[in-house]
Amino acid sequence: MRAGTAPIPALARFWADRPLAVKGLVVIVLPLAVLLGSLVSLYLASNAETRAEDDVRRAFAIQRDTYQVHALLAEAAAGVRGYVLTGEDRFLEPYRKAQEDVPVTIARLDSAIEDTIVRSHFEDLRLIERDKREGLREIVELAEGGMDTSGEVEPALTDNKLALDELRRSIDDIQQREAVVLDERRARVDDVRRGFLILTAVSALVGLLGSLSAVYLFSTGIVRRVRRLEGDAQALAKGERLTEMPEEADEVGRLAQRLVRASALLRAREDDLRASEERFRLVIERVRDYGIFALDPKGIVTSWNLGAERIKGWRAEDILGRHFSSFYPPETREYLPAQMLERARKSGSAEDEGWRIRKDGSRFWANVVITALRNEDGELQGFAKVTRDMTERRRSENALRTAREEAEAASRAKSEFLSRTSHELRTPLNAILGFGQLLEIDEEKFGKSHREAIGQITKAGRHLLALINDLLDISSIEAGGTDLKIEEIDLNELFDEIRALASPIVASAGLSFELSQPEPSVAVLADRRRVMQVLLNLVGNAAKYNREGTFVRLACRLRDTDVEVRVEDDGPGIPVDVAERLFTPFDRLGQQDRARVEGTGLGLALSKSLVESMGGRIGFEPLDQGSRFWFSLLRPDQARDTPAEEQPSAFEDTP
């Protein structure tokens, strides 16, 4: 309720704050209470009227009784006179009746009289009446004496007559007073009646007012506010801000407050949205690397950002309102723009990469995405177009592709070269070794020195062949030209194989071959042929170079993700300072010492390449007595339910 419309703000406020139930109760109870009040006053008024009428009746009774007293006494006096004159007893009848009835009537009057003035007159009356009756009794007694009483009776009668006059006067006084009282009472009855009429009129008026005020209260307290609430709700629906109202504590007031809060919330959200839209707009406007702009459904440019200006060279004021086919070079301008819009219309968006032109006519390689913009009803509103200048990217991609192609060509050329080299080296070697072999077959035909010479030729030839094989192997692995067949291999199988293959070599060197096999066996990931090649190389080396020791030992150590295979000997060992050169091609650690030992000098380098190509590592560490070469092989992914224990290299002789 607006404070201004209420006559007394505090009261209005108090009223407005009452809950609807209280308001309803008041609206219903108010007219009812007025009606009840009217009924009560009606009842009281009718009671007062009845009482006033009783009073009037009593006044009449008093008048009648006073007359009766007078009449009785007057008759008694007349009778007594008659008796005195005649002596006849029958004249005493009224006297006796008066003696009997007057006290009764007096007693009735005594109880009936209320008015004080009347009572004083009545007291006079009583005295006079008593005197009168006394006087009459004296006269009667005198007359009964039978003597000539006329002397005495006459004055008594005269006195009596005077007393009667006095009585009559007294009665007249009473009558007069009583008449006054009666008039007063009648007037009071009239007053009561008038008051009753007024009361009734006032009650009706009050009832009417009560009803009117109830209607007014209902209207102001509820209807008007509900109507205002409706207005608020409509305003809210239109998104207008609602003005803050004084807080009213009833339901309608709370509802109004909620509406106001909802409107504030809505407004805050709208503000947020607008701010976010503004931010978004700014972001789009400021983006430099992407041309972002909008088209209407026909393809006319309707918005433009900094990136578009930078990429295409058009300023916003020049391009807005033009068709976007201006960006297409002549050869595609006729069909591609329409095609793009059609694709975007059909499938929501269309992407394209190709040449576009700038304002100055220069070309750039663009990546373009056109997205159809539709409203909630699915009507096409236009298109959003995002353009990226891919010229640089395209250039670098082309460069990259060229580089890759060149690298591939180089790799192919290398493989080709290796293959040719192999062929070209083998071909003359074939003649050398072939003829050498033929000469060896015929060696009994030659002398000792010739036989030695032939032996040197074939030996050098074989060495050369081994060198060529190893060298080509390494080159091929390093060029990635070797296809490895990595599979799961049981390590014990490998050990068994190497025992079979290498035992003769080790035995011929006069050494014992000790193998410490893992128990239970484990699987490794390796190319079987290549891992055997590595093992043979390491075991062969150990046998070749261990000319003072007693054994070659093969063991392994299990780790979480791989297995380390160890080849150990108790030979003279290798100094640590030269150990790092072990895996370098042709570095045979002091050729002078090792000259006696046959080898290409490529074995360890080849082994290193092979192990690494299988994802493992290879290394060397000196032992107190002898050397240890090791290499690792990956284990297949295994559930880690049992932590792989480090298996100690238990070097037990295996007979």
Place this chain on the structure above:
Amino acid sequence: MTAQLIDPSEITSRRILAIDDEQANVLLLRNLLEREGYSDIECLTDPGSALQTYIDFEPDLVLLDLMMPEVDGFQLLEAFGRYDRAEEFRPVLVLTADTTLQARRRALALGAKDFVAKPFDVIEVALRISNLLETRILYERLRKA
């Protein structure tokens, strides 16, 4: 076993055509074959004339190099295959320094009956030659029978 079936002289009397662009290798082959007792040997270093010689000479066995200028061994294998009658068994032993798996597969697929990498072991080559000839002789006998 076959030694009892076939007289060694019947093997060594067979015609052998050796084709290799490398003079030294041709010499080695001739030397080896003559030492083994073969007498009817034709050697070529010019692969261009190989098919004509193949037709004219009618060898029982061909020793063929693969990598040669102008016409390589694969082309010759194809040509021999086209020329030969389907029911004939005329073995070609490829001797090559091309040790790649691809070369081996391709040669065998084109009809070569055996494949030895250079540098080869002369004794091994001699044994393979006699084996292949034995097979040819047995094949001929089967057809006549």
